[in-house]
Amino acid sequence: MYQYDHYDQTLVDQRVAQFRGQVRRYLAGELSDDEFRPLRLxxxxxxxxxxxxxxxxxxYGVLASRQLRMLAHIARTYDRGYGHFTTRQNIQFNWPELERVPDILADLASVQMHAIQTSGNCIxxxxxxxxxxxxxxxxEDPxxxxxxxRQWSTLHPEFSFLPRKFKIAVSASKQDxxxxxxxxxGLYLVRGADGEVGFRVLVGGGLGRTPMIGQTIREFLPKQHLLSYLEAILRVYNQEGRRDNLYKSRIKILVKALGAAEFGRRVEVEWAQIRDSALQLEPAEIERIRAFFAAPAYAADAAADAxxxxxxxxxxxFATWVRRNVAGHRVAGYRNVFVSLKPFGRPPGDISAGQMEALADLADRYxxxxxxSTFTQNLLLTDVRQADVYPLWQALAALDLATPTIGTLADIIACPGLDYCSLANAESISVAKSLHARFDELDYLYDLGDLRLNISGCMNSCAHQHVGAIGILGVDKSGEQWYQITLGGSSGNVASLGDVIGPSVRHEDVADTIARVLEVYLEQREPDEPFLDTYRRIGMAPFKARVYGVPAKGRAGKEAAAHV
Known part of the structure; x- marks a missing residue:
């Protein structure tokens, strides 16, 4: 992984000192709330x-074991003993005291971490x-x-005050x-007609109040032009994105207003002015960065293990856990092990200080x-020799980090919701707990197969409910918590936004509603057909009829669930 040089460390250390002074001035009454707000963000x-x-x-979700130990220290010393991993592959602490935040940032800086650009209208x-x-x-490795x-965008002077926040994702795999x-x-690494690897570039994706799927504006971009092309996109957005309406300020609104073709044309015009500038990436610089991500020395005899x-x-x-929580590896004899942060009845994405420290030890050992970290709010240990998978499983099980439900209905993505967030309309964590309580039979979960369920407490969609095969959105109705259900969403290769099934339901009716949805799937699916494929084949009508027209049957309790 990347290691800071003198300039990186100096930048982060100076930011800590700067914020320490800003906090001192705010607490002394020298800065107003309005003056301090952008500084803290x-x-x-x-x-x-x-x-x-x-x-x-x-x-990009990569932590060294020493960094994870520091996060454990922060959880124990400055917070309430735990942290929360998010769909941005980041971690959040929910209870720090303002006067101690500069000390947290100083501790982070000591292990080459920071909180810069995790909020605000920036990249x-x-x-x-x-x-x-x-x-x-x-x-190839993205x-x-x-x-x-990251290096180009950090404290970029032109893009520190964009119309709205800005998010970039990169993938190089067949499966998104x-x-x-x-x-x-969105950037996909692809092979061009001449055999060279470059990027397919998408713009205008996003969720929230106005969800949209990104559109391709360039089928192939040579690698050396990556930064200049990104700069051109950001310049067009910075100049033409709306600043008069918070809800219409994201780049997706601009792309929709102009059309993808016209937006792409404007990017090309802007790019022509900077294409051959100092932003062009030299092969030596690409290789310098790539060297930080060199593969480890894999054991030649790892595949011989029996x-x-x-x-x-x-x-x-163990076999059950492997089927759900262990993925293949590009090198024979090695595996990739998902660490579940979704034990039944616990808030999705939460991890205690003790678990973090123990997991850091396991990372060093195996x-x-x-x-x-993953955008599904779990963790992952890579490059594990297959001979070590069994003792690793035993250790994870002892830490309550081996719930064998990765990719199932129980692997719920959920935001903190009304329990913590000032923007939320409804609770998310309690809904996740009710679903865990209703659907905790492993045989039933495995029979359902891969099924992504996401819960957000408001329209900001931090839990990506629009792209869950089943999405749940909390809404406020005259001070009461209600939940809108969507079906058919996906963030995979064939991305789609979920369709609203009908009127929202009460908090206490969410689990029954999901049970009725699953009844239809189990009745209508073809052999080995995933939920998403069944929905796309039969459409909304059968699900809507069951949810609103016919009482649920046979699924009154967990005992019945196992026999449906």
């Missing part, structure tokens, strides 16, 4: 319902495939390109695991000292 500090919330950047944390560098379907973008098409800019298969045959619980 530049450092990732939000004022939530009950306390401040600090969002810490995890560039946010660049995200990528959590399996970047180790995926068996990958064209992380060097994420790092190049980075939700590229719902970002302001213990992994023996444990699969002898231990049914995964080259690295931990990856």
């Amino acid at each position: 530049m450092n990732g500090l939000y004022l939530q319902t009950h306390a401040y919330m600090l969002r810490i950047a995890v560039p 946010r944390n660049v995200t990528s495939d959590p399996l970047a560098g180790v995926a068996d379907d990958e064209l 992380r060097p390109w994420c790092e190049i973008i 695991r980075a939700a590229v098409q719902v970002h302001d800019i 213990s992994f298969d023996a444990h699969l045959a002898a231990d049914a619980a 995964a080259g000292g690295k931990v990856h």
Whole structure:
């Protein structure tokens, strides 16, 4: 992973000192609330319902074990003993005291971390495939390109005050695991007609109040022109994006207003002026960054291990966990292990200080000292020798980090909702708990297969409910919490936005509503057909009829659920 040089460290240290002075002045009454607000947002500090919330950047989701230990220290010393991983691959702390935030930032800086550009109208944390560098379907490692973008965009003087926040995602795999098409800019590494690798460029994706799927404006961009082309896109947006209406300020609104073709034309005009400027990436610089992501020295005899298969045959619980939580690796004899942050009845994405410290130790022992965060609010250990998967599973199980439900209905993505967020209309965590309580039979979950369920407490869509196969959105009705249900969303290769099934339902009726939806799926699916494919084949009508017209049957309790 990338290591700071003298300039990086100086920049981050100076930002800590600067913010320390700003906090001191605010607490002394020398800065008003309005003056302090943009200063704290530049450092990732939000004022939530009950306390401040600090969002810490995890560039493209990669953490060193020493950084994870520092996050554990922060959770224990400055917060309430836990942190919350988000769909931006970042981590949030929900209870820091304002006067101690500069100390948190100083501790972060000591391990090459910060909270810069995790909020505000700027270019946010660049995200990528959590399996970047180790995926068996990958064209090349996208992380060097994420790092190049990160360095270019950090404190970029022209793009520090954009019309609205701005998000970029990069993927290089056949399967999109980075939700590229719902970002302001999406980049796919592709092979061109001449065999060279470059980028397919999408713009105008995003969720929130006006969800949209990104549109391609360039089928192939040579690598050396990446930064100049991104700069051209940002310039067009910065100049022409709306600043008069908060809800119409994202680049997706501008792309829709102009049309993708016209927006692309304007980008090309802007790009022609800077294409051959100093922004052009030299091969030596690309290789310098790429060297930070060099693969480890894999053991030549790793594939010869027979213990992994023996444990699969002898231990049914281990075999079950492997089927859901272990992914293939590009090198024979190695595996990638997903660490579940979704134990039944617990807030999705939360992890305690003790779990973080223990996981850092496991990363050092089994995964080259690295931990990856995912946009599905889980963690990942890569480069695990297959001989080590069994003892790693035992250790994770002892830490309550091995719930075997990755990719299932129980692997819920949820924002903090009304429990913490001042923007929320409704609770998210309690809905997730009610669904966990209703659908906790593993055999039933496995029979449902891959099924993404996302819950957001407001229209800001931090949990990406628009692209969940089942999406749940909290809405306020005269002070009461109601929930709108959508079906058919996906952030995968064939991205789609969910369709609203009908009128919203009460908090206490959400689990029953989902049960009725699943009844229809189980009745209508073809052999081995995933939920999303069934929905796309049969449409909304059967689901709507069951939810609003016919009482649920056979699924009154968990016992019945296992037999449907």
